[in-house]
Amino acid sequence: MPLPLIAVLNGPNLNMLGLRQPHIYGAATLDDIEQLCADAGEDLNLAIDFRQTNAEGELISWVQECRATAAGIVINPAGYSHTSIALMDALLASELPVIEVHITNIHRREEFRHLSYVSKVAVGVIAGLGIRGYQLALSAMADIVAGNEK
Numbered sequence: 001m002p003l004p005l006i007a008v009l010n011g012p013n014l015n016m017l018g019l020r021q022p023h024i025y026g027a028a029t030l031d032d033i034e035q036l037c038a039d040a041g042e043d044l045n046l047a048i049d050f051r052q053t054n055a056e057g058e059l060i061s062w063v064q065e066c067r068a069t070a071a072g073i074v075i076n077p078a079g080y081s082h083t084s085i086a087l088m089d090a091l092l093a094s095e096l097p098v099i100e101v102h103i104t105n106i107h108r109r110e111e112f113r114h115l116s117y118v119s120k121v122a123v124g125v126i127a128g129l130g131i132r133g134y135q136l137a138l139s140a141m142a143d144i145v146a147g148n149e150k
Contacts, residue, residue: 003047004071004145006138008037009062010052011078017103025103028131037074040135044142056080056087063090071145072097074137081106081116088117097144099137102127 010030013020018029034050041048049070053059059080066073073096080087081100091098100118105128119125124140126133 003041003045004142005047005049005069006041006141006145007062007066007070007073007075008048008050008134008138009059009073009075009077010050011059011076011080012054012056014052014076014078015054026130033131033134036131037134037138040138044138046138046142046145048138056084060084060086060090063087063094066096067094070096072099072141074099074101074134074141075118075122076101076103076134077116077118081118083117085117088121091118092121097141098122099141100125100127101133101137103130103133104128 015030017025017033018027030052037048037050051062063073073091073094075098077084077087077100098118098121100116100122106116107127123144126137129136
């Protein structure tokens with residue numbers, strides 16, 4: 001029996017982690033996060049499809065693909081959190097459980113970052129715990145897809 005597939009999708013500028021504002025986002029790179037997710041997936045008996053794009057349309061297409069291929073979506077939509085109703089609609093149309101992850105606490109930052117359209121369709125949001133948020137999201141997702149959520 002194949003392992004449940006969890007899509008871990010990352011939005012714009014996350015490819016710059018480790019270089020872009022390390023005093024805000026830390027020194028970890030996107031490769032570090034991918035390895036963290038791969039390790040967590042192995043521990044949790046999940047298959048991981050890890051992707052990053054700077055293109056909103058590509059991110060939306062990936063979400064649409066997930067409807068037929070994935071058991072759940074963990075997403076760090078980055079700046080699209082605050083701007084993309086189209087991404088929110090695609091996540092809603094996927095009919096999959098979604099967990100939103102942010103490396104920083106968006107509620108302690110600029111006011112425009114406090115609104116997330118993705119949060120409106122997510123079963124949970126993890127913000128401000130650094131890259132560990134991905135690991136926590138995958139752990140929660142493992143429970144959700146196994147039917148063990150409370």
